[in-house]
Amino acid sequence: MRARLDEVTAGELALGGAVPALTCYDFTTALAVVGAAEDAGRPVILLVAPKTAAGPGGMRFIAALRGLADSASVPVLVQLDHAADPDLILAAAKAGADSVLADGSALEPAENAEFVAGVVRSLAGLDIVVEAELGALPGDEDDASAAAGADATAGMTDPATVAAFLEASGAGLLAVAVGNVHGNYKGEPHLDWNRLSAVKAAAGSLPLVLHGASGLTEADLGGAAAAGIGKVNINTELRTSTLAAVEEALPAMRAAGENMLGLLGVWTGSAAATAAWALELLRPQTPTT
Numbered sequence: 001m002r003a004r005l006d007e008v009t010a011g012e013l014a015l016g017g018a019v020p021a022l023t024c025y026d027f028t029t030a031l032a033v034v035g036a037a038e039d040a041g042r043p044v045i046l047l048v049a050p051k052t053a054a055g056p057g058g059m060r061f062i063a064a065l066r067g068l069a070d071s072a073s074v075p076v077l078v079q080l081d082h083a084a085d086p087d088l089i090l091a092a093a094k095a096g097a098d099s100v101l102a103d104g105s106a107l108e109p110a111e112n113a114e115f116v117a118g119v120v121r122s123l124a125g126l127d128i129v130v131e132a133e134l135g136a137l138p139g140d141e142d143d144a145s146a147a148a149g150a151d152a153t154a155g156m157t158d159p160a161t162v163a164a165f166l167e168a169s170g171a172g173l174l175a176v177a178v179g180n181v182h183g184n185y186k187g188e189p190h191l192d193w194n195r196l197s198a199v200k201a202a203a204g205s206l207p208l209v210l211h212g213a214s215g216l217t218e219a220d221l222g223g224a225a226a227a228g229i230g231k232v233n234i235n236t237e238l239r240t241s242t243l244a245a246v247e248e249a250l251p252a253m254r255a256a257g258e259n260m261l262g263l264l265g266v267w268t269g270s271a272a273a274t275a276a277w278a279l280e281l282l283r284p285q286t287p288t289t
């Protein structure tokens, strides 16, 4: 069912939980993620990478995810992730995305806020929730090894800039950089919880977003909601587990009469298991029933 990203994340936060957001490059993965959410009775977010949206059939893919989300028995959000192109953002919103990360993280905070405010204005009347990112995460959303040599402490969110940024940008959620990276971490990840606490104090009740969740410990992820994180983005973990499962099953499926259905079953099973793990880990502490 359709829902608003700000309301769903705030609702989960109030119960002590967070909503997982999983990158879907294809419809099979999205079906698996939505099925896992329905089994768990929990909301979930389908992330569309900007390269997917801008690629061949990108808008048709978003429209198909819209249909999938609307037919689900739980709230399913469709978000265009990390978009810096206003034309792509508007096209995705018209195709069926209900939220977008207007990514001005490469800009100075004041210019970033101006960029996000422009996106908010351009989407007025379309019922789209806009997430912003303040500070900049190292790495690349689509490349697991891009952050391998990166310093995770570079570009962290400055709590002193948060209140003015939110006021000027009109963002509904805020993605933070507190030692998190996109892709695989170089060594042990270390989140800066003190910084996160200062960001939360400045952001008030606005839900925060933790990108780069793959590779963080279960203790980190389990403690995220208490620190104000209402949305947790996962991509690499899903790609790694799905590709490993498909690679292992492929020879047997080829030998069994080019068994495409069997291979897709393995793919779906693996993606659903990763989604179920995230849904359970981020489940509210307070029983909802």
Ligand code: 13P
Pocket (backbone or CB within 6 Å): 023, 047, 081, 082, 141, 181, 182, 183, 184, 210, 211, 212, 213, 214, 233, 234, 235, 236, 237
């Ligand atoms: P990971 O690939 O590190 O899980 O990051 C995903 C993400 O933040 C997508 O926006």
